[in-house]
Amino acid sequence: MSGSDDTSGRRGEGVVRPLRPYVDPPEEDEPATGSASAPVDASAPGTAASATAAAAGPGPVGEPVRRSLSVRPFLVTAGRTTDADRLPLETQVVTTAAGLDALPSLTFEQHDIVAACREPLSLAELAARLQHHLNVVRVLAGDLRSAGHLTVHAPQADAAHDLSVLRRVIDGLRAVPDSRGLTRDNNRPA
Amino acid sequence: MTTTALPNPSASGAGRPPLPVKMVIAGGFGVGKTTTVASISEIDPLTTEASITEVAAGVDDLTHTPHKTTTTVAMDFGVITLDPTLKLYLFGTPGQDRFGFMWDDLVAGALGGLVIVDTRRLDDCFAAVDYFENKGLPFAVGINVFDGNLDHDLDEVRWALDIPDSVPLVLFDARERGSVRDALLVVLELALQRAEEE
Ligand SMILES: Nc1nc2c(ncn2[C@@H]2O[C@H](COP(=O)(O)OP(=O)(O)O)[C@@H](O)[C@H]2O)c(=O)[nH]1
Numbered sequence: 001m002s003g004s005d006d007t008s009g010r011r012g013e014g015v016v017r018p019l020r021p022y023v024d025p026p027e028e029d030e031p032a033t034g035s036a037s038a039p040v041d042a043s044a045p046g047t048a049a050s051a052t053a054a055a056a057g058p059g060p061v062g063e064p065v066r067r068s069l070s071v072r073p074f075l076v077t078a079g080r081t082t083d084a085d086r087l088p089l090e091t092q093v094v095t096t097a098a099g100l101d102a103l104p105s106l107t108f109e110q111h112d113i114v115a116a117c118r119e120p121l122s123l124a125e126l127a128a129r130l131q132h133h134l135n136v137v138r139v140l141a142g143d144l145r146s147a148g149h150l151t152v153h154a155p156q157a158d159a160a161h162d163l164s165v166l167r168r169v170i171d172g173l174r175a176v177p178d179s180r181g182l183t184r185d186n187n188r189p190a
Numbered sequence: 191m192t193t194t195a196l197p198n199p200s201a202s203g204a205g206r207p208p209l210p211v212k213m214v215i216a217g218g219f220g221v222g223k224t225t226t227v228a229s230i231s232e233i234d235p236l237t238t239e240a241s242i243t244e245v246a247a248g249v250d251d252l253t254h255t256p257h258k259t260t261t262t263v264a265m266d267f268g269v270i271t272l273d274p275t276l277k278l279y280l281f282g283t284p285g286q287d288r289f290g291f292m293w294d295d296l297v298a299g300a301l302g303g304l305v306i307v308d309t310r311r312l313d314d315c316f317a318a319v320d321y322f323e324n325k326g327l328p329f330a331v332g333i334n335v336f337d338g339n340l341d342h343d344l345d346e347v348r349w350a351l352d353i354p355d356s357v358p359l360v361l362f363d364a365r366e367r368g369s370v371r372d373a374l375l376v377v378l379e380l381a382l383q384r385a386e387e388e
């Protein structure tokens with residue numbers, strides 16, 4: 001679908017090296033390839049529409065969402081204190097027994113979250129399932145955690161530098177079969 | 191006890207949830223990010239609204255940007271349960287243009303990144319390449335071989351992309367699970383190598 005309007009590279013005729021405007025900044029008056037149209041692209045309908053939707057969408061959280069985000073340094077996870085708006089997308093959220101007991105008394109959004117997290121879910125999955133902006137889910141999950149209805153498990157902060165984690169991920173991924181059922185290492189059925 | 195399939199939250203949250211890790215799939219619009227995630231994810235890719243910081247076009251240094259705005263974007267992602275204690279999340283960067291943006295939220299703590307390239311529009315990937323370089327995130331560049339054709343040799347593409355030899359360049363097919371897996375493994379091997387050197 002993207003093939004008909006290409007201009008920067010030509011198939012079969014060698015590679016054209018395009019300009020990298022922000023790496024080697026062109027002079028002010030130099031015509032920078034493509035840069036003139038970029039701001040227009042950046043504010044294309046999709047972006048604008050979703051921004052509007054988010055502004056209108058979050059619903060009855062009880063207070064302006066944006067304002068509340070910056071003042072809620074309440075999440076204590078695995079011995080670390082984290083700002084709610086810093087909680088990574090993959091943070092796991094799990095309902096507690098108290099949360100299940102409290103289900104009937106919870107507000108609509110809170111109810112949905114507590115009900116969804118009977119199995120561990122990431123903040124990103126929660127936001128996608130409940131169709132809330134990620135930051136809204138962060139705030140709500142933070143509130144529910146404070147009330148004891150959820151536990152919040154932030155990912156291991158240094159996972160990216162932890163050799164054993166990296167090796168586990170590599171081993172796990174190698175064992176994922178391809179579409180013919182072959183794993184990476186063995187080229188054998190898993 | 192090990193036969194209990196699901197963590198039991200009523201046991202006072204005792205069931206420890208799996209360790210979540212993530213990787214970031216970046217690249218220009220239409221290069222195959224969502225396809226890549228869908229090929230290997232065990233769930234259909236989900237979409238969530240999230241905030242990114244956009245940097246005014248025309249700036250030359252992402253670390254000294256005067257004009258930033260926060261924008262809500264739709265971001266899709268998938269997940270692979272590698273074992274009962276380990277989940278790998280794959281986040282596709284929102285399809286932005288090739289100018290500045292900061293996915294700090296997305297990238298914080300990520301194991302690595304895969305920048306997908308369509309050789310017909312090489313420059314669409316530069317913002318991602320620059321961003322990952324600036325962040326020091328281990329990444330590889332994956333050329334999505336649309337329709338199984340690659341008309342350029344890899345050295346030529348490497349030259350055009352202006353990436354150092356330390357950045358792996360791989361051919362892969364976004365529609366093929368095994369091919370996506372192998373491209374991700376290239377990123378992870380690089381991440382491991384870097385971590386070992388630390
Ligand atoms: N023929 C072919 N089509 C592809 C391939 N990868 C992606 N596409 C198609 O290209 C279009 C854009 O892909 P998508 O994954 O949505 O790109 P994204 O914008 O980067 O998420 C979709 O219609 C895909 O079906 C590929 O390897 N071969």
Ligand SMILES: [Mg+2]
Pocket residue numbers: 223224225266282285
């Ligand atoms: Mg997409």
